Amino acid sequence: MEIQTPDGMTQHLTGVGSSMTSLTRPLSLLDLATVRDGESIAEGIARSVRLAQTADTLGYRRLWFAEHHNMPHVASSATSLLIQHIASQTQNLRVGAGGIMLPNHSPLVIAEQFGTLETLYPDRIDLGLGRAPGTDAVTMRALRRDGTEADRFSSDVMELHGYLTGRSRVPGVNAYPGWRTEVPLFILGSSLFGAQLAAELGLPYSFASHFAPQMLHEASRVYRENFNAAGSLNGPEAKPHFIAAANVIVHDDAEFAREQLRQAENTWIKRMLGRNRELTDDDVEQLRDHPAGQQVLAMLAKTTAGSPDEVTTWLEDFANSVSADELILVNMAPEEAVQHRTLQLLAPQSS
Numbered sequence: 001m002e003i004q005t006p007d008g009m010t011q012h013l014t015g016v017g018s019s020m021t022s023l024t025r026p027l028s029l030l031d032l033a034t035v036r037d038g039e040s041i042a043e044g045i046a047r048s049v050r051l052a053q054t055a056d057t058l059g060y061r062r063l064w065f066a067e068h069h070n071m072p073h074v075a076s077s078a079t080s081l082l083i084q085h086i087a088s089q090t091q092n093l094r095v096g097a098g099g100i101m102l103p104n105h106s107p108l109v110i111a112e113q114f115g116t117l118e119t120l121y122p123d124r125i126d127l128g129l130g131r132a133p134g135t136d137a138v139t140m141r142a143l144r145r146d147g148t149e150a151d152r153f154s155s156d157v158m159e160l161h162g163y164l165t166g167r168s169r170v171p172g173v174n175a176y177p178g179w180r181t182e183v184p185l186f187i188l189g190s191s192l193f194g195a196q197l198a199a200e201l202g203l204p205y206s207f208a209s210h211f212a213p214q215m216l217h218e219a220s221r222v223y224r225e226n227f228n229a230a231g232s233l234n235g236p237e238a239k240p241h242f243i244a245a246a247n248v249i250v251h252d253d254a255e256f257a258r259e260q261l262r263q264a265e266n267t268w269i270k271r272m273l274g275r276n277r278e279l280t281d282d283d284v285e286q287l288r289d290h291p292a293g294q295q296v297l298a299m300l301a302k303t304t305a306g307s308p309d310e311v312t313t314w315l316e317d318f319a320n321s322v323s324a325d326e327l328i329l330v331n332m333a334p335e336e337a338v339q340h341r342t343l344q345l346l347a348p349q350s351s
Contacts (some may be wrong), residue, residue, distance in 0.1 A: 019333070023312055025319050026163040027348045028328040029055055030098050030210065030245060033076035036334075040276035045082070046073045047336055049089050054340050056090040058347035062126055063090075064098025064328065069135040069143065070304040073271060080113040096126025098206065098328070099188040101134040103149035107156050111163035115178025127164075128206060129157055130195075154197055161233050162186060170273055185233070195219035195226075202232020204241035207322075210330045211301045216244065216302070220322040230300060246323040247317065249333045250342040254307040257338075261305035264332040272296045281328040303332065308345040315346075 032053065035044035052063055055334070065076040065083060073183035076082050079097050085093040100110055110127070118125045132151040133140040140147065166180035187198035187205050190212035198205035205223050209216040224240050234237035249264070251257040258295040266284045273279065273292055302315040319327055333339045 005135070017328075021315055022320075023327070023348065025324060026061040028064070028094075028326060029060055029343075030064050030066065030328050031076075032330060033065055033082065035073050035075050037073075039238045041075050041138065047086070047235055048075070048082075049086060050336070051331070051339055051343070052086045052090050052093065052095075054343050058343055060093060060096035060343070060348060061278075061326065062096060064126065064128060066098050067101045067104070067130075067134045069133075070139040071135070077190050078298055080117065083122050083125070085118070087117065087124060092316045094124050094126050094134055095121070098126075098129030099130040099186070102129045102153060102156050102160070103131055104143050104145060107160035107172075108158055108163060108173065108249065109174035111160055111178040112202070114183045115164065115175050115181045116348045118181040118183045125183055126186060127183050128188045129153075129160075130188040143268055149265050157185065157197075157201065157203075158233070162179075167262045176220050189219070191215055191223055192219055192294055195223040199223050199226035199240070200231070202228045202234055202238045202343060204243065204330060206243035206245070208245055210245035210328075211299045213299075213302045217253075217322055220244070220324070226322065241325045242323065243326045243328050244319065244322050245302070245328045245330065246344065247300060247330045247332045248315070248342060249305040249331070249338065250308055250311045250345040251333075252307070252341070252345070254310060257305040257307070257311075257333075260335065260338055261303065264302060267334065268298050269293050290339055305332075311346065328332045 031048050033039050033044065033048055055063055058155050063086065063123060065079055067076065067079040068074045069077050072264060079100055083097065102110065104310070114127050131150045133143065133145060159169050163175035163178050164181055164183050168174050185203055187194050187201070187203050188208065189195065189205070192206040192215060195205055199222065207216055207219050220242055227240040229238050230236055249257045249260045251260070269284050269287050270279050273296060288297070289328055302318065304311050317325060331339045331342050333342055
């Protein structure tokens, strides 16, 4: 396989075509749409397109983007627009939101946006829904939110579902496009609230264990034990579907993969703890052993880096430990070529 690098050069990636994973679960991807230091937003988005195209050829199930605001290193604030762009550049992947922060929007507008996407790219669009603002308190107010909108999250999800299925809960109001497009809904979360709501509504649930792993096992248990098939928005035949997230870096050279992970961890520390001051590389290294740095690294507890065999074994054990039906992976490698190699070495089927 060859990719076009930002400088216009063609880079050949070795080993493509041989599926080296023995994972028994479907694999999907969460792209954080990162914009690196010294990189323009356009360059960051172009890199996401190249990664999506690699994933598209390798059998990954879905690729999601998340709504964030006022973050200079994240390019997915206009989430539906980015989804449309990626869907237009790929052929097989399901592309969607992981997720849309529904309290920031009216259900009707989201139904219209994702109904349009589904109309343009039939059977390829997913809609994951979260109730957090996706930003800080000041930016939340700039979004015209006062913090109480999350209280109606459950009813907003049901209203949105009504628009997408042609069974509107608001008399005389329908979504065009959107009406009867049946865009599949997923509940997202990092606490027991999302698990309980997804179970109550009989919807698939995706847990954000890639950065908030503390409640993962309990959320999995609560979701499965309380799953309401009889009352599912997807009908009485619905079954629980639990998606767990993990961070990965894979390379033929296991030690190199671990070096890449350390760089990625340092970047995470720098961005989490350096918001109000400029941190040098030496500062970051010292913070790794500081309680604040340790707290940041604990957010990345569900992370694996190494050889294909090492990472595959870790992911299989991880999936078994929480009875995951599907894994969604965050590709943490700092170098683009290593990100592509990670996708190749974990490819769920031969390309």
